[in-house]
Amino acid sequence: MEENTMAMKLGGKSGRYSIAQNSDINVTPFVDVMLVLLIIFMVSIPAATVSIKLDMPPAEGPTSKRPDPVFISVMGPDDIYIGAQKTSMASLISDVAAALRVSDPNTPLSEQRVLVRGDKDISYADFIAVINQLQQNGYVKIGLINEDIV
Template sequence: MPAKIRSSSAVYKIEQNSDINVTPFVDVMLVLLIIFMVSMPVATRAIRLDMPPAGETTGKKPIFISIQGPGEIYIGARKTSLLQLDSDLRSALQSDHPLEERILVRGDADVEYNDFMVVLNELKANGYSSIGLINEDMD
């Protein structure tokens, strides 16, 4: 009697394991969690803000400096230049202590960052320390 030939698929039947091994995934996630928990306090920085007391107003309005382009600097409605900024600002403030007065700086939307920072650096170099920035909504 001739021998029966079996197909190789019937003899070597290998079942595939379709389960996902989540143990390495959980290990990696726990390590990442620990790293983030340790590094978060280091990434937090404290910024000191000196806020005026509530209800206290000085009554004197601040001076507005408007930067509308390169070389287009205005103190209120009066045009000035970077070289005359300190003297024009002192005359506009009309104060015995002009370096302690509030100055608010605003720039148009198309003003480049460098032009804005040149004015701020000039104010800081001349000793003005109470400088605020104004952001206006673009409706």
């Protein structure tokens, strides 16, 4: 009479006890490890997802056209252009306001886009002075433009 237990067989023909090899796969440790890994991933994934607040533009239909932004080019300390028109730091805000009124008269000036680009030889302080001047006068939608160097 043969009696099966979990991992070995006891008994045999001669009456002596002999241990036969069991070739069945024991999946219990594998399932235990997989459940532990599942719990670790379930606990760690919500901590890894952090929400970032983005200022996304509103969805617009295909018929609405956004007005062109105003481009400010900073070429030197007192060598500033709005589009193709030369201006200075003293008259920068009034010239930007005039250019924005031409581009989109219905939107408030502080909500319109202003794009600033600087020459590669300009100092950082001169470039930041233009951006600071714009921000101090209520222009908050300022973008920076870079040029491809060939």
